[in-house]
Amino acid sequence: MKILEQFSILFAITFFAEVIKHLLPFPIPASIYGMLLLFSVLCLGWVKLGNIQKAGGFFIEIMPIMFIPAAVGLLVSFQQLEAMFIPAVITVIVTTFVVSAVTGIVTQWVIRYERRREK
């Protein structure tokens, strides 16, 4: 499919996601509604993978650079963190470690438990 048509589909879904966000009262961003929407239309076969794969792959490939502007904003908003700097740093480090470990260990345990039971 032509690249322009691929982008049209993706931007149309993004727009619908914004409409859904506008209509529903939850604190959930358009990106999450859009993800569910795109996933559903792919599962239903309304949009074929080949119809969006190139443009979608492009977006995902350049995704890291989209975080740079907000992260550079730390430069200005950092002062607000200063007062509780050390507790904040410890909180961020400890919870990141704990969450990764708990999620991974629980998931792996369930997967391996089910695998053993299958045998």
Add this chain to the structure above:
Amino acid sequence: MNEFLFNSWTFGIVISIVSYQFGIFLKKKYKSPLLNPLLVSITCVILFLVAFDVDYESYYNGAKYLGYLLTPATICLAIPLYEQLDLLKKHLKAILLGVSAGVLASLSSVYLLALLFHFSHEQYVTFLPKSITTAIGISISEELGGFVTVSVVAIIITGILGNIAAEKICSICRIQEPVAKGLAIGTSSHAIGTVKAMEMGKVEGAMSSLTIAMAGIFTVFIVTFFSDLL
């Protein structure tokens, strides 16, 4: 100078992209995990702005357009997820349990640390949404009465930290299943961590993408219970 840069919308974009490519170049050359391309590019841009005394506004005036692309890009994460549909169905139970455990671990560890450091209620709720995607995190922090800008800082730093350290954490905890690795990275460090998971493999990337939505939505539902605790 600032005035010219403020009016040039390409300046912020060029410096962001070039710094990122510099980060990739360094990573290829030295192969150190600390030379994370995202971290290198953020540091380079900050150093550049400080060194040449350029206002953040002048930079952001153009760079914000890169941020606008984040919504369609996040939506596109449904593609790798769809490609792993069979795996998702096969491990549904493990995924649901793993991500629920991760979200509970996130909220309760923030609670325990808040007790330890004698956080005020406002400080506590500021950190509650720190492991989920920025857009949901902002709304939660706002609704619970936290300091929104600090929440954003905490969320971004968490993401970068996950991006750098998640692989190491997985190997320390002997997490070897690709599905478990992907979920671990995504649940702790949302979309910024997912960038790393994508590099690790297709399964890891898809699972990490899934958690951006799942962990975010789970948190929305149970966060009020935790915010009442302190």
